[in-house]
Amino acid sequence: MSEELWQKYYGQPNKMYGNKVQFGMLLDINKCLACHSCTMACKTTWTSGPGQENMYFNSVSTQPYGKYPRRNGANDPAYFDYRFSNLYQDTPKGTYPKLWQFYLARPCNHCTDPACLKACPTRSIYKNEDGIVLIDQDKCEGFQYCVRACPYDKIYYNSVTKKSQKCIFCFPLLEKGQEPQCVKSCVGKIRIFGNLMDPESTISKMIRDPSLGVKPYDPQTSLKATHRVINEGERRQYRPDFGTIPSVWYVPPKNIPPEEVEKYFGFGMKGLLDEPHQVSGPTKMKDI
Ligand code: SF4
Ligand code: SF4
Incomplete structure (x- = not known):
């Protein structure tokens, strides 16, 4: 993301919701071990109660699965991957010895x-002043429009409380000056968390400058305090073509065919990001 694009994208308050802070995350895919420490840290913190058995606010899935039959003519290699997390996992793509997965x-x-917010008929979903998307549990009536609308399958219905629930970016921890559980627990140190709208934050510097890698204990970089190792390289969003403008960014996998990178992380840098506030809604609704 160029400086010019950052100014357009994060250098001003959100035109629709007014937030002047947008917390976000940058993950270096190349360093993830699939250890699921993040998933377990999240689950034991937020989704270990009644009705939350199948909730994973944070998930880690092996890509691609490749063998799952596509339905409804969906010509989309990633579509079923996130819908049926971990089904047929660890089935690499390609021909030996050129196999790949991530x-x-x-x-x-x-x-x-x-x-999700736009689909909610009771206006229970809102963006808080930090840009975090939350569901007011007192107002939610469990219609599940949000569950169907999120193209990333990141809202879950609690059949015990009859409410929808989702990741809260650990905002109670943020208020105590701590990072989210998935960031703190990451064994691979692949995650950087911070305010995308702050030009001085580590995350915004790294998103604006793809040549900026964070190296641990490097006395030459002002970013040494993070003690995390993030590779240099283009920063992209996962499936930006859905049109919701994600605040989670990735360093895409480097050792997979470039056309496959485009399938998962394509279109972001030259398409939708050029006019980030003109997007009117998701390009795809699920067929649940
Ligand atoms: S990924 Fe986007 S659309 Fe889906 S639940 Fe989160 S904020 Fe809502
Ligand atoms: S804790 Fe970090 S390295 Fe382990 S699965 Fe989660 S993101 Fe990957």
């Missing part, structure tokens, strides 16, 4: 233009 860790994207 691990995709995903929290909610806390989108700039959230499809």
Whole structure:
């Protein structure tokens, strides 16, 4: 993302929701171990209660699965991957010895233009002043329009409480000056968390400058305090073609065919990002 694009995208308050802070995350796919420490840290913190058995606010799935039959003519290699997380996992693509796969860790994207929010008939979903997308549990009536609308499958219905629930970016921890559980627990140190709208934050510097890698204990970089190793390289969003403008960014896998990178992380840098506030809604609704 160029400086010019950053100014357009994050250098001003969100035109639709007014937030002047947008918390986001940058994950270096190349370093994920698929250890699921993040998933378990999240689950034991937020989704270990009644009705939450199948909720994973943070998930890690092996990509691609490749063998799952596509339905309804969906000509989309990633579509079923996130819908049926971990089905047929560890089935590499390609022909030996040129096989490839990668691990995709995903929290909610806390989108700039959230499809879940727009779909809610009771106005229970809102973006808070930090750009975090939340569901007011007192107002939610469990219609599940949000569950169907989120193209990333990141809202879950609790059949015990009859409410929808989702990742909250650990905002109670943020208020105590701590990072989210998935960031703190990451064994691979692949995650950087911060305010995308702050020009001085580590994450915004790294998204604006793809040549900026964070190296641990490097006395030459002002970013040494993070003690995390993020590779240099283009920063992209996962499936930006859905049009919700995710706040979660990735360093895409480097050792897979470039056309495959485009399938998962394509269109972001030259398409939708050029006019980030013109997007009117998701390009795809699920067929549940
Ligand atoms: S990823 Fe889905 S649940 Fe999260 S803010 Fe975007 S549309 Fe809403
Ligand atoms: S804790 Fe970090 S390295 Fe382990 S699966 Fe999660 S994102 Fe990947």
